[in-house]
Amino acid sequence: MSWFAWGDPARARELDPGLRDLVAQVLRARFEALPPVPEEQVELPPTRLDARTRGLFAAVVGSEHVNAEDPVRLRHCGGKSTPDLLLRRAGTANPAPDAVLYPADHDEVERLLAVCSAERVAVVPFGGGTSVVGGVTPLRGGFRAVVALDLRRLDRLVSVDPVSMTAVLGAGVRGPHAEALLAEHGLTLGHLPQSHEYATIGGYAATRSSGQASSGYGRFEDMVVSLRVATPRGTLEAGGPPASAAGPDLRRLLLGSEGTLGVITEVGVRVRRTPERVLDEAWTFPDFRTGVDALRVLAQSDTRPTMARVLDESETFVGAAMGGREASPGCQAVLGFEGASAEVDARAAAVRELMAGAGGTPLGPEPVAHWRENRFSSPYLRDTLLSAGILAETLETAASWTGLLPLYAAVSAALTGALEGDEGGAVVMCHVSHTYPTGASLYFTVATAAGADPVARWGRAKRAASDAIMANGGTITHHHAVGADHRPWMAAEIGPLGGDVLRAVKAALDPEGVLNPGKLIPDPG
Numbered sequence: 260m261s262w263f264a265w266g267d268p269a270r271a272r273e274l275d276p277g278l279r280d281l282v283a284q285v286l287r288a289r290f291e292a293l294p295p296v297p298e299e300q301v302e303l304p305p306t307r308l309d310a311r312t313r314g315l316f317a318a319v320v321g322s323e324h325v326n327a328e329d330p331v332r333l334r335h336c337g338g339k340s341t342p343d344l345l346l347r348r349a350g351t352a353n354p355a356p357d358a359v360l361y362p363a364d365h366d367e368v369e370r371l372l373a374v375c376s377a378e379r380v381a382v383v384p385f386g387g388g389t390s391v392v393g394g395v396t397p398l399r400g401g402f403r404a405v406v407a408l409d410l411r412r413l414d415r416l417v418s419v420d421p422v423s424m425t426a427v428l429g430a431g432v433r434g435p436h437a438e439a440l441l442a443e444h445g446l447t448l449g450h451l452p453q454s455h456e457y458a459t460i461g462g463y464a465a466t467r468s469s470g471q472a473s474s475g476y477g478r479f480e481d482m483v484v485s486l487r488v489a490t491p492r493g494t495l496e497a498g499g500p501p502a503s504a505a506g507p508d509l510r511r512l513l514l515g516s517e518g519t520l521g522v523i524t525e526v527g528v529r530v531r532r533t534p535e536r537v538l539d540e541a542w543t544f545p546d547f548r549t550g551v552d553a554l555r556v557l558a559q560s561d562t563r564p565t566m567a568r569v570l571d572e573s574e575t576f577v578g579a580a581m582g583g584r585e586a587s588p589g590c591q592a593v594l595g596f597e598g599a600s601a602e603v604d605a606r607a608a609a610v611r612e613l614m615a616g617a618g619g620t621p622l623g624p625e626p627v628a629h630w631r632e633n634r635f636s637s638p639y640l641r642d643t644l645l646s647a648g649i650l651a652e653t654l655e656t657a658a659s660w661t662g663l664l665p666l667y668a669a670v671s672a673a674l675t676g677a678l679e680g681d682e683g684g685a686v687v688m689c690h691v692s693h694t695y696p697t698g699a700s701l702y703f704t705v706a707t708a709a710g711a712d713p714v715a716r717w718g719r720a721k722r723a724a725s726d727a728i729m730a731n732g733g734t735i736t737h738h739h740a741v742g743a744d745h746r747p748w749m750a751a752e753i754g755p756l757g758g759d760v761l762r763a764v765k766a767a768l769d770p771e772g773v774l775n776p777g778k779l780i781p782d783p784g
């Protein structure tokens with residue numbers, strides 16, 4: 260994994276010269292080479308892990324699985340938000356974990372948590388490290404050291420039950436590996452977030468992730484049938500039967516707990532058969548309002564596509580420009596259908612009728628093919644832009660259908676107001692890609708000139724957008740999770756009693772408070 264970029268730097272996407280000129284003009288930005296500092300110049304704080312504690316960890320996992328070398332600590336000192344990458348590219352890797360631990364199984368995780376509690380060492384569960392909200396930033400939280408608990412060795416398909424259509428996967432299995440393991444059984448999870456190349460099954464559960472085909476397959480939390488969780492107090496097993504009335508659902512408490520309540524080591528998931536057929540169709544709408552309303556009609560009907568997204572005017576225009584195509588006026592929607600052949604055809608026909616009735620015009624499959632080709636490569640384009648002095652970042656929220664467009668207007672205005680000015684212009688784009696009968700998500704992408712201090716510049720814009728979200732009935736996060744970055748808005752999101760509940764659960768499972776301090780759970784008062 261690259262320490263300063265999304266993924267493999269060799270896969271960085273180049274900017275087409277025409278697009279580059281357009282970007283320079285719109286953003287009033289100079290393209291200047293801003294390469295990362297050489298790795299040997301990155302400053303890491305010295306490790307604080309003493310030999311005795313290191314020995315206690317080594318007694319659990321073996322000394323070869325306790326690593327305090329700088330290159331390894333550097334690759335665990337934060338996630339993949341634009342500010343994370345900007346700081347590392349500039350040579351700052353503080354905070355960094357004092358060591359990285361690599362447990363082999365659930366029992367080792369549990370024993371490591373016992374050592375951390377007894378020795379007052381903070382512990383940050385680390386899946387793929389793709390958090391964009393500071394979820395894996397190694398905050399010490401007043402403890403004498405902090406370690407990253409890298410779960411990559413928990414990478415097995417534990418079991419498959421093709422009759423019940425379930426499987427149990429180790430928490431450290433990455434997205435493509437999970438699909439490959441299930442494909443051997445003719446099965447799929449159908450969970451494809453943009454980060455799936457690196458993100459893990461445990462990370463998906465810990466953050467309540469949502470994939471690109473959520474309309475058909477659901478959010479990750481909807482796929483989870485059981486969880487095995489190691490805590491400083493022992494093991495918690497939640498779920499299993501298909502449904503239960505045995506009190507509140509503990510699975511739901513652990514899903515989205517972001518490493519603050521325990522370490523998820525195994526996840527039982529509902530699986531589907533590998534689809535026989537995939538059918539794609541793009542549509543165009545006169546404006547975003549009409550396109551959003553068409554998605555509402557679909558979400559509230561009995562016939563839904565597997566994947567559905569509608570882009571606003573700016574994102575439609577930029578998407579076409581990047582593909583070297585002429586942008587049709589208005590807004591584009593892309594739909595995908597997966598399943599058994601006959602069922603896909605019937606569903607697509609029903610959806611076609613609803614889309615046409617809602618004011619859409621069909622564009623055929625080509626724009627969707629272009630989207631599919633590029634859907635996992637946008638993060639590589641961000642690396643290219645950062646290297647050229649252009650700041651690109653995303654943020655997301657969700658609201659009811661009634662509140663969605665007012666929220667869209669408020670957040671767009673907040674971002675533009677915070678970024679347009681002496682340091683350059685800003686392009687604010689948005690799409691809707693996760694829909695529900697009662698509402699939908701909004702996903703904003705922003706490109707702007709980096710300016711003199713890009714981290715501070717984005718910080719101001721992000722605060723303005725977050726305040727606008729809370730003031731306009733949105734959630735502080737639809738799927739990126741809370742981490743450290745959204746934590747200041749959590750008290751407003753869940754209220755004082757909600758905060759008390761989370762703190763009480765944490766006190767029960769993690770009495771010393773060593774698990775991921777400074778994340779998710781708001782301070783009292």
Ligand SMILES: Cc1cc2nc3c(=O)[nH]c(=O)nc-3n(C[C@H](O)[C@H](O)[C@H](O)COP(=O)(O)OP(=O)(O)OC[C@H]3O[C@@H](n4cnc5c(N)ncnc54)[C@H](O)[C@@H]3O)c2cc1C
Pocket residue numbers: 265338339340383384385386387388389390391394395410430451452453454457458459460461462463464465466467468469470471516517518519521522523524638738739740742775778
């Ligand atoms: C380019 C890019 C695109 C993205 N696209 C999407 C998207 O489409 N949909 C989406 O939902 N998210 C997306 N994300 C956000 C991120 O990928 C998700 O939050 C993902 O679920 C994190 O998985 P991970 O394994 O990388 O977890 P990490 O980043 O390692 O950890 C995330 C949080 O979960 C905790 N954690 C991790 N594993 C465990 C475990 N086993 N037990 C307990 N706690 C654990 C960590 O401590 C941390 O708080 C994107 C991120 C990037 C950088």
